Amino acid sequence: MKPGWKPDHVFTSSEYGYEAIREGVRSLCERFPGEYWRERDRESAYPTAFIEALTEAGYLAALIPEEYGGAGLDLRAACVILEMIQRTGCNGAACHAQMYIMGTLLRHGSEAQKRRYLPRIAAGELRLQAFGVSEPTCGTDTTRIATTAERDGDAYVIHGQKTWISRSEHSDLMLLLARTTPREESAKPTAGMSVFLVDLRSEIGKSVTIRPIETMINHSTTEVFFDGLRVPAANLIGEEGKGFRYILDGLNAERVLIAAECVGDARFFVEHAAGYAKDREVFGRPIGQNQGIQFPIAEAHMKTEAAALMVERAASLFDDGAPCGAEANMAKYLASDASWAAADMCMQTYGGFAFSTEYDIERKFRETRLYQIAPISTNLILSHVATHVLGLPKSF
Numbered sequence: 001m002k003p004g005w006k007p008d009h010v011f012t013s014s015e016y017g018y019e020a021i022r023e024g025v026r027s028l029c030e031r032f033p034g035e036y037w038r039e040r041d042r043e044s045a046y047p048t049a050f051i052e053a054l055t056e057a058g059y060l061a062a063l064i065p066e067e068y069g070g071a072g073l074d075l076r077a078a079c080v081i082l083e084m085i086q087r088t089g090c091n092g093a094a095c096h097a098q099m100y101i102m103g104t105l106l107r108h109g110s111e112a113q114k115r116r117y118l119p120r121i122a123a124g125e126l127r128l129q130a131f132g133v134s135e136p137t138c139g140t141d142t143t144r145i146a147t148t149a150e151r152d153g154d155a156y157v158i159h160g161q162k163t164w165i166s167r168s169e170h171s172d173l174m175l176l177l178a179r180t181t182p183r184e185e186s187a188k189p190t191a192g193m194s195v196f197l198v199d200l201r202s203e204i205g206k207s208v209t210i211r212p213i214e215t216m217i218n219h220s221t222t223e224v225f226f227d228g229l230r231v232p233a234a235n236l237i238g239e240e241g242k243g244f245r246y247i248l249d250g251l252n253a254e255r256v257l258i259a260a261e262c263v264g265d266a267r268f269f270v271e272h273a274a275g276y277a278k279d280r281e282v283f284g285r286p287i288g289q290n291q292g293i294q295f296p297i298a299e300a301h302m303k304t305e306a307a308a309l310m311v312e313r314a315a316s317l318f319d320d321g322a323p324c325g326a327e328a329n330m331a332k333y334l335a336s337d338a339s340w341a342a343a344d345m346c347m348q349t350y351g352g353f354a355f356s357t358e359y360d361i362e363r364k365f366r367e368t369r370l371y372q373i374a375p376i377s378t379n380l381i382l383s384h385v386a387t388h389v390l391g392l393p394k395s396f
């Protein structure tokens, strides 16, 4: 089977609905085949043309309400967009944050902030792709961030350092979490943090320094240093000190959207493995005739479809405005597990050819590994389910 081969479409039960979006994204993605992604990967380059095409087609404005120039679609539709991007071999990591960051601005931003930014984001004039939470010293314990924002007249002055901030070089705006009250002076560790919509454009090279981090995948991720950045007080989202809650609010959508990407990756691997196993002949018969090859493919398919149902359930609850924290976390865990297992299975099915870059299997294998760790690592999800869903004693 030649590299660049397209798998048969395996239509699954969790795919009903949103056919127009599914087909629209699929045909857009066909303009960006494996060679496009391999070239970006080799050069560690941002897929600008792909992002522009998605923006032009309106997909990145899916969650922006129509009154602000967006498509006003629900989370299930956004899931379909990201799933299809991954499933066709493209990489939504270059743009997914614009979808999930939006939630914080939509739910907690003022009317003036929404009117000022959303129509321009929807029109593709501004990019809101950067999400500044992680820091080098605190890891997953976000309550210990050290970046501070101090009020000075009609502005806040930001000092500190963020790490793993993806797409910051390709984004005009960043949603930034900083401490406005020291942890020890706050009513509880999660209080005293605030969220700002930061306009990076004129400050890079002045009060903002960005340093790319070399990584095993092409993810445009960076360290960002703030040295006296002045952010207008008008760009504070919601109330001072409540930022952690606002960020948490957006996390359910983030988990569900990333889980949908993982389902897309897993389907990519299953469809490619099945196609390759039918085609590749060794010992005078297709390798897929051996149960040692076909059973792992079938197993990966079943795990993927089970995860897809949980993603769908979580997205539906979110769209209905119902509590969905447990389902969003479980969807992320199950889908990232399914995609990683499918990636491993696909590598094994392709044998030595899996290592050849021209088949795109090794690239997707590297890319999907991320989701065991970011945006939230599997252990932290297990801990959430154990303590928040099952009521077991907290370990930290």
Ligand SMILES: Cc1cc2nc3c(=O)[nH]c(=O)nc-3n(C[C@H](O)[C@H](O)[C@H](O)COP(=O)(O)OP(=O)(O)OC[C@H]3O[C@@H](n4cnc5c(N)ncnc54)[C@H](O)[C@@H]3O)c2cc1C
Residues within 6 Å of the ligand: 130, 131, 132, 133, 134, 138, 139, 140, 141, 163, 164, 165, 166, 167, 215, 219, 221, 370, 373, 374, 375, 376, 377, 378, 379, 380, 383, 396
């Ligand atoms: C490519 C990439 C892109 C990223 N993009 C962004 C971005 O755009 N914006 C942003 O803010 N962040 C981003 N991140 C950061 C990402 O969200 C974190 O890496 C992730 O949340 C894990 O945090 P950590 O790396 O600090 O791990 P740590 O918190 O140091 O944890 C290390 C390991 O220990 C485990 N662990 C820690 N505490 C416990 C515990 N109590 N019980 C059991 N296990 C535990 C974790 O599960 C993990 O496996 C990105 C990361 C990567 C790698």
